[in-house]
Amino acid sequence: xxxxxxxxxxxxxxxxxxxxxxxxxxxxxxxxxxxxxxxxxxxxxxxxxxxxxxxxxxxxxxxxxxxxxxxxxxxxxxxxxxxxxxxxxxxxxxxxxxxxxxxxxxxxxxxxxxxxxxxxxxxxxxxxxxxxxxxxxxxxxxxxxxxxxxxxxxxxxxxxxxxxxxxxxxxxxxxxxxxxxxxxxxxxxxxxxxxxxxxxxxxxxxxxxxxxxxxxxxxxxxxxxxxxxxxxxxxxxxxxxxxxxxxxxxxxxxxxxxxxxxxxxxxxxxxxxxxxxxxxxxxxxxxxxxxxxxxxxxxxxxxxxxxxxxxxxxxxxxxxxxxxxxxxxxxxxxxxxxxxxxxxxxxxxxxxxxxxxxxxxxxxxxxxxxxxxxxxxxxxxxxxxxxxxxxxxxxxxxxxxxxxxxxxxxxxxxxxxxxxxxxxxxxxxxxxxxxxxxxxxxxxxxxxxxxxxxxxxxxxxxxxxxxxxxxxxxxxxxx
Numbered sequence: 001x002x003x004x005x006x007x008x009x010x011x012x013x014x015x016x017x018x019x020x021x022x023x024x025x026x027x028x029x030x031x032x033x034x035x036x037x038x039x040x041x042x043x044x045x046x047x048x049x050x051x052x053x054x055x056x057x058x059x060x061x062x063x064x065x066x067x068x069x070x071x072x073x074x075x076x077x078x079x080x081x082x083x084x085x086x087x088x089x090x091x092x093x094x095x096x097x098x099x100x101x102x103x104x105x106x107x108x109x110x111x112x113x114x115x116x117x118x119x120x121x122x123x124x125x126x127x128x129x130x131x132x133x134x135x136x137x138x139x140x141x142x143x144x145x146x147x148x149x150x151x152x153x154x155x156x157x158x159x160x161x162x163x164x165x166x167x168x169x170x171x172x173x174x175x176x177x178x179x180x181x182x183x184x185x186x187x188x189x190x191x192x193x194x195x196x197x198x199x200x201x202x203x204x205x206x207x208x209x210x211x212x213x214x215x216x217x218x219x220x221x222x223x224x225x226x227x228x229x230x231x232x233x234x235x236x237x238x239x240x241x242x243x244x245x246x247x248x249x250x251x252x253x254x255x256x257x258x259x260x261x262x263x264x265x266x267x268x269x270x271x272x273x274x275x276x277x278x279x280x281x282x283x284x285x286x287x288x289x290x291x292x293x294x295x296x297x298x299x300x301x302x303x304x305x306x307x308x309x310x311x312x313x314x315x316x317x318x319x320x321x322x323x324x325x326x327x328x329x330x331x332x333x334x335x336x337x338x339x340x341x342x343x344x345x346x347x348x349x350x351x352x353x354x355x356x357x358x359x360x361x362x363x364x365x366x367x368x369x370x371x372x373x374x375x376x377x378x379x380x381x382x383x384x385x386x387x388x389x390x391x392x393x394x395x396x397x398x399x400x401x402x403x404x405x406x407x408x409x410x411x412x413x414x415x416x417x418x419x420x421x422x423x424x425x426x427x428x429x430x431x432x433x434x435x436x437x438x439x440x441x442x443x444x445x446x447x448x449x450x451x452x453x454x455x456x457x458x459x460x461x462x463x464x465x466x467x468x469x470x471x472x473x474x475x476x477x478x479x
Contacts, residue, residue, distance in 0.1 A: 003058075005278045009269045013090075014051055016273065016281050019058035023094040025268060027056060027102075031090075033262045034106060034136050037144045038113050040258035054090040055285055063093040066282070068289040081108030082288050085392045085422065086345055088112060089288055103150070107134035118424040120217040120456050123171045127188055128195025132254075139255065141263045147200045149251040153189040157246055160186050165235045165242075168194070169223040197245045198231075200254045206231065220454040276306030283315045287322060295319060310339035314346050321349050326357045344386035348393045351379035355400060365403045373404055391421035395428050402435050411435045426452060426461040433468060446472050 003018035010028050012035050017024045031054070057063040060078060067075045079092030081104070090105055110133035111118070111126065118126065135148035168190060198206045209230045216226035228234055233241075273281075279302030286295035296319055303312035317332035333350040336343075354376050358368055368376075377400070383393045398414035401407050415432040422428060429448055436445035449472065451457075452465035 005273050007271050007273055009271075010266055012051060013054050015054040015056055016278075017054075017056035017058070017094070019056055019094040021270070024056055027054070027092070027094070028268060029266050030102060031105075031109075032266050033138050033144075034109060035113075036260040036262060037136070037138070037256075037258050038110075038133075040260040052088045052090060053281070054092070055281065056092055056094050058093075059095045060093045063091070065294075066091060066285055066289070066291075069291070077104070079104050081105055081112070083108065083112055084288065085425070086348070086390070087288070089285060091285060102136075103134040106136050107131060110134065115422075115424045117214060119426060119458075120214065120454075122169055122217075122223045123173065124168050124187075124191040125195060125213075128191035128193075129199075131188065131192040132195055132199060135253070137253075138262045141261055142258055143255060144258060144262065145253045145255045147196055147251075147253040149196075149253075150192070153192050154249075154251075156185050156189045157193060160189075162190050162193075162239070162242065162246070163187065165194075165239050166224070169227070169235075193246060194242060196251060197242055200252060201245055202250075217456065218454075220456075222455060274306070276302045276309040276311050278302075279305070280311040280315050284318065287315070287319055292319060292322060308339065310336040310341035310346075313339065314341055314343055317346065318349060321353055326353045329353045330357070342386065344383045344390060344393075347379045347383040347386070348390065348396070351376045351383070351393075352396055354379070355396065365399075367404055368400075373400065376400055389421055391418045391425065391428070394418040394421065395425075395431065398435065399431055402431065402438060405438075408435060408439045412439060412441075426457055430461055430464060430468075433465070437468065437472060442472055 005016060005018045006021070008015040008017070008021070008024050008028055010032050013028055013031050015024055015028050031052075055066070057066070063078070064074050067077050067080065069075065079090070079102070082089040082091070090109075092102075092105060107130045110130040114126070114129060121129075131150070131153075132147045135146060135150065137145045137148070139145050163186060168187070171187060198210060200207075209232075213226050213230035216230055217223070221229065224235065227238075231238070279298045283295040283298030283302070286292075286298065295315070299312050299315035299319060302309065302315065306312070313332045313336035317329050317336060320326075320329035320332055330350060330353050333341075333346050333353070336346050337350070354372075355365070355368075358365070358372065360366055377397065380393050380397045380400075383390060387393070394414040395418035398411045398418060401411035401414070412432065412435040415428065415435050418425070418428045419432055429452055433445045433448040433452070436442075436448060446469065449465045449469040452461055453469065454462075457465070
């Protein structure tokens with residue numbers, strides 16, 4: 001806190017640090033290069049998100065207080081990426097990353113950028129693709145390279161047998177291979193190996209088949225069916241090819257030409273920040289990684305050093321919302337806005353907590369009084385004015401209009417926007433189907449619901465979609 005903190009802002013990243021300005025500028029430039037290269041490669045498939053907050057600590061010891069806990073102890077991390085609908089957060093140590101060790105950050109950043117495929121890709125492909133992008137390097141003004149082998153994976157693959165592909169394909173977010181550290185290593189290493197072979201390996205015909213694989217997964221085929229159909233090879237044959245690829249040990253990276261200039265000077269603005277803002281950003285970071293009590297101390301400290309600032313009340317409002325203390329959350333956020341807050345999240349969370357407070361029973365919403373509904377609409381409109389492409393606000397307004405039952409067209413418009421901005425959020429599509437059904441758009445509702453009845457959809461969402469789909473058929477028969 002006694003160090004000089006500053007903000008370094010680029011187009012897509014807001015970096016807060018008390019470290020070396022040169023190191024911060026280098027990190028910000030690398031992150032913008034990654035974003036520009038991916039956007040150039042993805043084209044129309046590139047995804048938008050709120051600006052990404054970066055907190056860059058000067059060294060590992062100062063980072064340690066702000067890392068997530070694992071089994072009751074601070075995780076041994078030099079950097080991490082925390083993803084959420086309302087804010088994406090990168091936290092790192094400058095001493096670990098100034099030399100170029102941004103692999104962990106690029107891995108998680110790739111997950112964010114590839115999230116359109118998140119709900120249909122199997123875990124091995126999601127993790128393997130993120131690891132391919134993790135070794136991102138700029139090799140020229142319009143040239144990048146990805147897919148450089150990681151020594152830790154090669155060492156692990158040299159001493160441990162490969163998992164049978166049938167078992168690799170069965171790994172989900174609930175599997176021990178994905179969650180338990182003693183099992184994670186070989187899963188990640190083999191996922192990288194298989195993805196590297198398909199994307200970069202000697203058989204160049206494999207790479208275009210990844211798009212076919214994705215399309216077949218999207219159509220509802222299982223991982224095994226889609227894989228054998230797309231690549232025209234059985235799993236036992238692919239296992240033998242993968243063994244041979246590993247044995248040869250020739251893992252060349254993949255070079256790409258991109259349209260964006262990657263070595264052009266980045267627009268970077270600097271400003272010093274005061275104690276209240278420092279406390280807010282550090283408290284917000286702790287809140288997002290689950291260290292709630294520690295976060296509260298920073299918000300309260302901010303309140304004591306700057307009692308007129310809206311920032312401590314914002315933080316305390318977010319914290320109360322996390323604790324599901326809706327009355328206190330509303331009081332704090334209203335106070336923050338009264339004191340001049342310009343944070344789109346303050347408006348959104350205030351609207352959300354007011355709406356939730358209206359529930360008569362858990363998970364059940366009833367039509368609100370006009371004045372109450374109008375208050376929530378106004379807060380959401382203010383959130384849109386500050387952050388137009390914020391999917392949760394579009395979903396909340398669409399759901400509110402659906403509950404009110406007065407403007408189903410507006411409800412559907414905002415729900416379509418939410419689905420467009422966050423197609424991986426399956427609950428948004430479920431609400432959209434309900435709005436389409438309310439408007440008697442049976443064909444559109446059926447099409448939306450059918451995408452939620454596929455095997456790769458989360459079971460609670462899939463079961464609810466199947467229930468609603470049955471009502472579609474019943475209503476069509478009664479037309």
